[in-house]
Structure formats: structure tokens, C-alpha cells
Amino acid sequence: MTVAIPSSWVTHVGLEIHVQLLTNSKVFCACRNSYGDPANSNVCPVCLGYPGVLPALNQEAATKAYLIADALESSLSPEVSFERKNYFYPDLPKNYQISQYAVPLGSGGRFTFECDGDEKTLRIREVHLEEDAGKMIHVADVSLLDYNRAGTPLVEVVTQPDLRSGEQAEQFLIAFRSLVRYLGVCDGNLDEGSLRCDANVSVSGSESELGTKVEVKNLNSFKFVRAAINFEASRQAEELATGNSVRSETRLWNENRDVTESMRVKETDSDYRYFPEPDLPPYPLADEFFAAVKQRSVELPLARRRRFTAAYSLGARQAAFLTAEPDTARFFEACVERGADAGAVARWLAGEVQRLLHQRHETLTSSSLTPARLTELLSLIESGEINGKIAKQVLAATLATDRDPRLVVEQEGLKPVTDTEALEAVLEEVIAAHPQVQAQLARDDNKPVGFLVGQVMQRTQGQADPAAIHSLINARMARVQQR
């Protein structure tokens, strides 16, 4: 179903984003916080909710949660306090979740991101820290429980309903993922669930008024976020257009049918019977804590993009590519610091480097390419020691064999053939082998020039400089004419 949304309808989208924090241990116990380990291998009496155990707050989790809140310009709570959120579910060991309710660690805030070719600022409602639940897996007629994830630290970011379309939500989420990766607090993998997102979608007749809210879940890729929100907005608009009303409910995105489907109707808000967590008395944070948070804050993607565009005279797309991942940006700047030309580095990173890495299933940091090596490669080109075509071969060899570009050039004899006599000999060989070409050249017909260059390049295994071949051909033609 694709229904064009009448221009009079306004879509309002707010997101609830769950960020799994990268910490060594879980948020309230010493168990390893690690994805993909054998089921129930990272558990202890605390995260299994054994009788008599107590939670003890992991400082690293608190610091990383505050880093996110600070980056989102939230007002930071001077003390951390927790509530119990009570509900029964088999993946929740204590049958209550330790979360924040009365005073989240970050209140308010905003986040500016590139949206539809412009910049858009989204308001943040709150940022809070909580523990994750385990996983229940249904196999045939049994249910299995894995508590490895139970008690891992989770930050929930709730936005205001400032997004107007699935596309905007997708662009925001891409920028948000870039943010958490910059901060080093989350690896941002939607498919592994380390970044999870639910959308609250409503449609109304005006910018200022919200419609009846529908919560959409199961959005585990950027594509699904966009598609599900757009579908849901269209569905609601159609309901309204045909005189029906929208039900307040929770819907699931069905990725096989590309539709949202009703999961449960919200008669009233669930009663979680929140009350202050007595096991974790409000914990006032020292000035040193906030100083450490400030010290660990980094230049954020958008600021870096603006700086790159201005400082290195880059195009918007180049700057966007270079700053999307902190590793790419760091690599780029390291090359420039070593004296490489910014434009050349940007072109190579976005072009051949990315292509080869993709082909080799490697990343910039996992590969054997370093800023020093890329800088060396570019200086070999600039000095004319190799041409662009050879440079690509050198880069491939550097990646495959972990050697410096200069060493590759020397060991494989990849220097361009600059010996004019040798080149001229090859050229004559080619001409001699093609009498028709010889005749054309004699008539001062320059049609076969391209063919000749190609042939010479082929015979020299690409090591000849095409420009040099061109000038040899021109010189030869001039000589023939003079005769």
C-alpha cells in the first residue's frame, strides 16, 4: 500500500533509542559485557537475580551515559538515582528493571544533524541509564532463556516528536550512530541490536498538534526505520482521510510484507508501579566525575564536518564521507599532517582505498594501510615516480602483503618506463605490426593514436607513462610530415 500523504497532513515522529554501552562489565555486577558468547556464560548470582544479591553501579557505565547526555546538550543531573520498573517477563531476572524515572541523568537537550541537504535540530526529551533484559528464544514448542545480556548497561534516549518523515528519521539515526561511535560508547550495530530504535508516529492536521500516537517496533535496520515510518504515516493518513480514527496501539514492522501490524492495543498506560530503588541510594557525583566526562568529550561529527569543509576545501559529500566514522576522519587528518594533499587523500580514501577494503572485507583500522603508507603512495605519484595506474597496483600490493609502497615499487620493478628510446622501440614494433596504422599515420590521420597508446601500455604492462607515449607519437607524426 502506498498512499500519497495529502499535503495538509503533518507526520510527527519521535524516537526512543536504546544504546548498548561498550563496557568491560555489566552495569550492576562484574560479569563480562560481551556480545555473541555461548548462552548463559556471562552470568552470576547478581544478574540472575538470586535471592540476597544487591546491585553495585559500574562507574564506567555512568561515565559513558553522561558522555551521551553531555553530547546531546542535556542538562546533567548532579546525582544518579534509580527506580524500579515492575513487570513480569521471563527474560527479566528480578521481574523488575532498574531504570531511571523521576530524575533521568540527562533532561532536555538537542541534536543537530544534516537533513535533506540542510541542518535540522531535533529536541531531546531525556537520557537515562538502565539495565538490559536477557533474551527469550522460541524453538519449536519450547522457550529458551539466555541471560548473557541481562544486566548489560543500556542508555535510552527519548526524542521529542520533531521528525517529519521516515527519511528524516533515517538521516537522524545515521547521524546518531556516528555520534555514539565518535564517543566510543557503542558500536552502533543495528543488526546485532547494540543500537535499537522504536518510533512513535502520529499524523495530524497541523505542525503544532500531535495526532494519536502509535508505537512502531522491530526496526532493526535504517531501511526498516524509513520504510516502517512512511508506511505507518500513510496508513494513519488514509484512516483519517476516510473519516476513521487512529487507534492508540503498538505495531510491529513486518519486514516480509513491508507493513506494520497491530501487536497490542493500549487501553491505558501500563502501570509499572515505579518507586525509588532502595538498593541504590541517590549517589552524588563529585566535581571530578564531571571534569572527567568533559575531558572525555570529543569533537562531534557535525562540528568536524564543518571544520573539514572549511579547513581542507572539501566538497560536502567528501566531508560527509570522511567524518561519518571517527576512524576515517583520524586517518585523513594523520595523512594531511604528514604533508599529503587533503584533496588527494580524500579522493583516494573515498575511491580506491574504500573499494579495495570492501573487496578484502577489511576496515581502515584492521588493514595494513597506515597514514604513513598512504602519504608515501601519494608522494610517489606527485614526484612522478609512478603514475596513478601503477599507484593502484601498489596500493593493492601494500594491502595484500603488508609492505610499504616504496618497497613494493622497488621490489616489483613497478617504476614507469621513462626511457624514451625503449618506449620508442616498442612504439615502432607496434606500428610495424599494423601496416594499416602506419598508412593512417602517414596521411596525418590521428585516429589510431588511442589504439597505439593502449598497445604500448599493454606491451609495457602498464608501466609506461601515457603522456610520454602521446608525445612520442606526436613527434613521430611531425617528423613524417616534414619529410
Add this chain to the structure above:
Amino acid sequence: MDQQAQQAARGWARLSEDAALRSRWGERVRTLNAALNALIQFDPESREQQWQRPAGDLEHASPPSRLTGLPFVVKDNIAVADYGLTCGSNLLRHLQSPYTATAVARLQRAGSRVVGKANLDEFGMGSSSQHSAFGGVVNPWDAGVVAGGSSGGSAVAVAAGMVPFALGSDTGGSVRQPASFCGVYGLKPTYGAVSRFGLVAYASSLDVIGIVADGAELARAVFEVMRGVDEWDQSSIEVAPDDARAGGSDATPDAAPTVGIPRSALSDLDPAVAEALALCESRLQEIGCKTVNVELATLEYVAPAYYVIATAEASANLARFDGIRYGNRSSQVAGAAEELVLGSRSAGFGQEVKTRILVGTYVLRAGFQEQYYQRAQRIRTLVRRDVDRALERCQLLLLPTYPVPPFKVGGGGLDEFQQKQVDAYTCVANLSGHPALAFPVTISDGLPIGMQLMAPPFAEDRLFSIAGRLERKWPVQRAPGALTMDDLVPAEG
């Protein structure tokens, strides 16, 4: 420790040196327990090796202390590795604890040995030790009278001479009331003084691990070992002993503190209890204390506020018992997880526990929190201020542990509601967080009657000092048939 207490401790310490003595002791305890049902688990024979192992072999062992070699039992809602952790509940009948509570581990490092787990009201909910899936506990003074609760098993084990001390938990008087009913000492430490890690939570903001002991000085020695901050309990607090003693009676041990009695708040005292209070007051004066009247007007709001907060927290604390990860699981084939949880909880919990979970769930409902939970929290703040204010006029507060003598099995004329109302005298210290020590005062009609002293936070030393002085001057009568070490040692020559 005074001479008498030291002698007693030496007697107990001989257990660790003498296997034959241990064997006779084990037999006697078993015989006593058959009549009293104080212990859910007692199998020292299967743990003989713990006596062979000197305390110094234990990791981080403390140097030999007054507690070296002393056996003790632990209320069965406190975790000890390789022991059960039934909490007196059918639901946890077969649970083995995978870990040891911090307070217990500290005592073990000081050389004390856990020898059994004590019976209790299920999950610490009750004041008679009759609400246990393992049967009621019998008071050694009179089999027709309750032992008090919920730490009735711990109190009876000490009163009957099975062990010199025991650990209990005190959420609303659960150590002090049974100690008074059984004629022994019962300490509720300051909230935060002793780590709760390993204590199965009933009401987290009120729960403390407490001590039952056969003397004030032994209670002090046990407390000194258990207390102190624990990284696994963020509500635990470290207070330097000097801070705690500052201004306390111990700076000048012979000084006579002023003791305040909130007389106008003590309505409806049973005549026997009123008499015991008067006796205690005169004894305090005799050892040089001055007694004054103080106000404690909020006492009448203590019981309702206590039950709102305790049940609210209990409703969440007991939610984890669903039969999924541990505990008895409903034997009915479950079509859905909810059925399994419902079946396990319906079959596993006793009536008193179910009642309190339901009340707690009710008072926390959206729209009702202001009327119940928030209001109870405000009362709690007022009670704390009230006690602090009373303690500005004196160094210690004296009040009965319970307004009536130990009651008969079956309620003794008190219905379930009245049994909760009369908890006010003990609940006040749980709401306010102050330390309180129950101690035996007299025997009336063959039953012990106790009083309690309350002190400022972390001033437990004052409690032990005064109770110890009273004990030395007016020795405490032992329960009929109580075991003594002398009984076990064959007469020499």
C-alpha cells in the same frame, strides 16, 4: 569481654579442639531441635573438615579473635555457600546458595563456624515464627508460647544453648522481638552499618542483618567483626569507630548516660511489661543513669507507615521468585510463561506472604502512590526527626520491645491486625535507621520480658556498654533445659 563471658567463649572454643566434645554437642543439639524446631538444617558431622582447618588457612583470615572457634547458626534467609537458602518457603525448599553473605564471610574469616540454618517466618514476614513451611518454632520457656519472629529459630537456638550466637534479620523487629520472647540479647544495627549483601530482601530500605547472642559483650564482638562498608552493598556506610564513639558513653565508660523514656507514647502496656519497664528504669538509676521523659508523638503512625513501605518494597523484592531460574517450579505443564509463574507462586508462597505482596502491589498502583507510599515516606521522615529530637535530650532511649508478654501459639488473643499494630515499638528503629538492642529484664509468670535501648546512628557501643553493665549486676536467667558447655564436659577427677 568480662571474665564470665570470656570463660563461656573458651568453653565454646573447645569445640574446635575436641572431636568427641563436638559429637556429644551435636547429639544434644539434635535432641533439643527435635523438640524446638529452631533449625532447618543442622549437619555439622558432614562438615567436620571445617573444624580441622585453622582459621589462618582461610583466605584473608583475620588474626585469632574472641570469635575463633565459636559455632553459630544463620537465619535461613541469609546466604551461606553450600547451605540451603529456603527462607522458610516451599518455593525455595530445595535451593542451595551459590555464595556467602558478606557478614557471614567476615565472621568465618574471624574463625567462627557456621553449623546450621535457623527457622523463620517465611521471608521474614511475621512475628511468631509460625509462618514457616518447615513448621513453627517452639519457645524453650513454654511450648505453648510462640518464640517470636521472624528470627525465632535464631533466638531459640541461642536461648536453648545450642550456639552462643546466631544471625537474624530485623526489618520491623524480627531480631529484637524474638530475642525478648526467648530471654536473650538481640541487636538491630544502624541501617548501613552491616552489609546486606546475601540477606534475602524483604523490605530493602528497612532490612538489616542483626545478632542474637547470649550476652551483650559477645554481641559487641560479633558486631565489630561484621560491620563496615562493603563494595557489594552501596547502602553500606563506613564510620570510623572514633566518630561513632564521639560523645558516646564509651569515651568515659563509667560515666552515667541520661536515658530518655517516651512515657506518654507508651499506651496500653500490659501490666507485666509496665512492671518490667519500671524495674529496668530503677536498675538504670541504680547503676548511676539519669532517666528523663521524652516525647515520641509519631509512634502512633509508625505501624501503618511501616507496613505500607515494607509491603511495597516486598512486592518488588519477591517478584523474582517465579520458578524459572531456581526454586520449585509448578508441576503443571505450562502453555505459556505466565501460567508457569502463576502456578509456581501460587503453590510456593504461604498466605502471609501472599497477603503482603498484594497489599504492596495495591499501595504502589498509579494514582494510589500519593495516598499510601508517598505519605508513608513523609511519615518516615517525621519519625526520624522525632527520634533525633528525643535523642538531643538524652544519650539513649528506653522502651519495651513489645507491649505484651510472649503470646500463645495461635495468636494469644491478638488477631493478625493487632499483631501488626503492636510492632510499633520495634518498627520505629527500622523506619528511623537507628540502632537498637533488646535485652532480657525479668521473668514474669515463667516467661521472659525484654526492653530495648536505642542510640544515635552508629553509636552501638553505648548499647553494649549499658546492657553489659546491667547484665553483670543482674545476671540473666537461662531458659529451662538450656544446654551449657559444662553439661558436655565429663566431670574431671
